[in-house]
Amino acid sequence: MTHYICTECGGEASIAGVCQTEECKKEGEALLTCDCGDGLHSEVKEKKEEEQDE
Numbered sequence: 001m002t003h004y005i006c007t008e009c010g011g012e013a014s015i016a017g018v019c020q021t022e023e024c025k026k027e028g029e030a031l032l033t034c035d036c037g038d039g040l041h042s043e044v045k046e047k048k049e050e051e052q053d054e
Contacts, residue, residue: 004031005041007048 004013009024011031019026034044 001037002033002035005034005044006031007041007044 004016005011006019006021006024006026006029008026009019009021011019011021011024013031016031016033018028018030021027032044032047034041036043
């Protein structure tokens, strides 16, 4: 099932939007689409790690 996550604080939502966690560095930034079925968000987390390595 598609859901949306913040890779900084781990916030999760069922609809697209922005991070609303007040103390998160990504507050106000768009949540990323995730289609994992296990709740671990592995695909999105791997993508974040790849971007940090660049």
